[in-house]
Amino acid sequence: MDEDALGHPAAPHGTPYDGSDGSRPSLPRRHLLGAGAAAVLAPLVFAAPARAAAAADPTGERTLTVTGHLPTGAPDFVHLPVEVPPGVREIAVSYSYDRPSVPPGTPGNSCDIGIFDERGVDLGGPGFRGWSGGFRTSFAISRSSATPGYLPGPVRAGTWHVVLGPYQVAPQGMDYRVEVALRFGPPGEPYRPSYPAERGRGRGRAWYRGDCHLHTVHSDGRRLPAEVVAGARAAGLDFIVSTDHNTSSSHGDWGPLAGPDLLVITGEEVTTRNGHWLALGVPPGEWVDWRYRARDGVHPRFAGRVRRAGGLVVPAHPHCPYVACQWKFGYREADAVEVWNGPWTFDDESALDGWDARLAESARGGGDTWLPAIGNSDAHSEPQPIGSPHTVVLAEDLTRRDVLAGIRAGRSWIAESAxxxxxxxxxxxxxxxxxxxxxxxxxxxxxxxxxxxxxxxxxxxxxxxxxxxxxxxxxxxxxxxxxxxxxxxxxxxxxxxxxxxxxxxxxxxxxxxxxxxxxxxxxxxxxxxxxxxxxx
Known part of the structure; x- marks a missing residue:
């Protein structure tokens, strides 16, 4: 099967997957057996009630419930299979988990959630249908609509997988409960995405201001895309990059919101367990997998796909002190690095010092392999200001290609405001x-x-x-x-x-x-x- 620029099975540009090829990549053993009994037990417990849905009333609804326990040391991602029969109009999922008391200084329970469809859960494969991290406790997907963070499209028969991501597990372990509602009926009208144009009304070769790290309700932000573009215009920006965590679901919303005065570039913040990176300029509708660690050795694969698609790889807030935020992959695959993230703090000082040390090493070697610096707001919600800071880029014109080329070449500086x-x-x-x-x-x-x-x-x-x-x-x-x-x-x-x-x-x-x-x-x-x- 042909592959698109990011290595996924190709579909017509701008249309959701319709499942017509019948492909169902197999579930890799590493996802089932990744870290002992927890990953094995969960699918076994869940599979029996899930398969019972095949006998559901074709005009009604069947709700499936599974409970389980994940011990300390559980795998990063636990894939729970759900057998979806023909005739399902919508799949809706809700979950909860316990939060036992822990000693001071000890991490408590924290668990993310997402879902993959019948095409499988292969790393970088085509089955991705959405992710909300720990921001939501429920979501729904149908052919015509989906909860923000999730992709509308057909609910095809086959084995789907609810994915739990135990971000932190308390010493007592984590008890979880997942409910899946399979709702039967006519599929509804197909979703029609509206992607943003790749060109704005530029000034030719000029300095353009843009914020390359922003979040909406499609991940853990509270701003609607319309509120983000309003904030960008108010901040005097010429362009923004959409970088919701681990999903491309917002891409189809930006078309009517962008305009000649504001270029919107599609992207993603890829939140791995060993650091976050910005995939700037990925093709609209494409997603980048995040389910890996530095020791897995697959980061060059996904960075390479983004770069071959014309995008940029930018480690984000590399010295962020929070769990899984600090950058552990090195900078060989990077096109730039985010040295300034939101209000100036001690971790920005550290990022700047590290960048300058690499810059000095490159200069003394006489090479051209230095790594440009950028700065972004990483704004999620009010009162976090959009565009503080932002990157001012010398570009040939206000287009996706020219802006990314200016960032890649280091023809930029970082401003706190316009x-x-x-x-x-x-x-x-x-x-x-x-x-x-x-x-x-x-x-x-x-x-x-x-x-x-x-x-x-x-x-x-x-x-x-x-x-x-x-x-x-x-x-x-x-x-x-x-x-x-x-x-x-x-x-x-x-x-x-x-x-x-x-x-x-x-x-x-x-x-x-x-x-x-x-x-x-x-x-x-x-x-x-x-x-x-x-x-x-």
Whole structure:
């Protein structure tokens, strides 16, 4: 069978799977036997009542219930089979689990949920029908509609699988209860997705502002897609990327909401058990599997599929302190890295330090394999502001391809808000270069670095190279100034700029890990580097 750009069995572009090929990939043994008795017991307990549904009243409803226990050390994902007979109009699922008391500092129970259809649960396979993580306790799927996070489409006969994801299991284990309602009747009209256009009304080659990490009610956000685009317009953005966790279900909603003034790019936040990554620019309607760890060795496979489809692989909040959020896959497969996520905090400082260390290593090696930095709001709900921060990208035009190309090339800087304006250049030996570009000059030729900035009253400008901070400048009360500094390619492999807010009340800055001896506070803007190469 032909495969689409992400390796799934091909279907007509823009249409849900209709099951006409009859394919049903087998359930891999690793999903049943992944971690001892818990994964084996659950399907055995569940299979008998599920198969009884075949005798249900063809005009009524049959509800199936299963209870079970998962011990500490249960597999990451437990697949519970449900036999769906012909004639089912809608499948509805609800679940619950216990939350026993645990000692202080000990994780309690937390369990996600999703579902795969009769095409199977193979890793990266075609059977995905939705995921809501731990955000919802129930969902429903029919041919014409589905709960946000889930994909509308035919409810075909065969073995479906409810998927439990025990995110954390208490020392006492986890008792769970799953109810499945099979509702019979006519299938209803097919769902018609409306995907966003790949082009907005651009200004030609220009700087475009965009937020590449946003959530809606289709994962764990509380904003409707319409509210997200309204917030993006209010924030002065030119583009956004839709990145709901582990699902593509919002993709078909964006078409009527985007417009010439706002480009909407489809994507996904892939939340593995060893870190999250942004799949930016995946084809509309496509999803990226997340059911793996670093030790499984499959991350290059899924990263490669996204890149072959023209998308970008971006580790998100790599130093996030929460369970399963810290990035453990390395950066070989990455196209950029998110160094600034929401309000500036200590984990952003760590991400920035790690990025700068890799940047310095690349510069000293003389290669072009440096990794660009981006920043995003990761906004989920009010009062989290959309577009704070956002990435300002130099693109040939306001199109999906051009915006992604600008991010991939590092022709970008990060702004706290649209009130920030910044220009950063380096010039020497009759040549000049901008952000993300390379300036090649004689080793000892003077290189004049120039930063024009506005929007940070009383802030601090830092000029940094692979040697660390080389220049510091205090901005006036107006927040606007031009800063210049001179170096040579023999002294600096790259040069980049940061603009910091003043320390509030003379303190170290809210959420900032900077020491008390430093005069600046949280980040207001930062640039990708201008690379310097000594000629001859």
């Amino acid at each position: 009130a920030m304006e910044l220009e950063f250049t380096a010039a020497g030996d009759g040549r000049s270069a901008g952000i993300g570009e390379r300036l090649t000059v004689p080793a000892d030729a003077p290189v004049d670095v120039r930063l024009r900035v506005s929007g940070v009253p009383g802030g601090t400008v830092r000029i940094l190279t692979d040697e660390g901070q080389m220049h510091q400048h205090s901005l006036p009360a107006t927040g606007a100034d031009t800063v210049t500094w001179r170096t040579t390619a023999s002294l600096a492999g790259y040069v980049r700029a940061e603009v910091r807010h003043p320390r509030p009340d003379g303190g170290p800055g809210r959420g900032n890990s900077m020491g008390p001896d430093l005069p600046f506070g949280p980040m207001a803007a930062l640039t990708n580097p201008i690379l310097l190469t000594a000629r001859g």
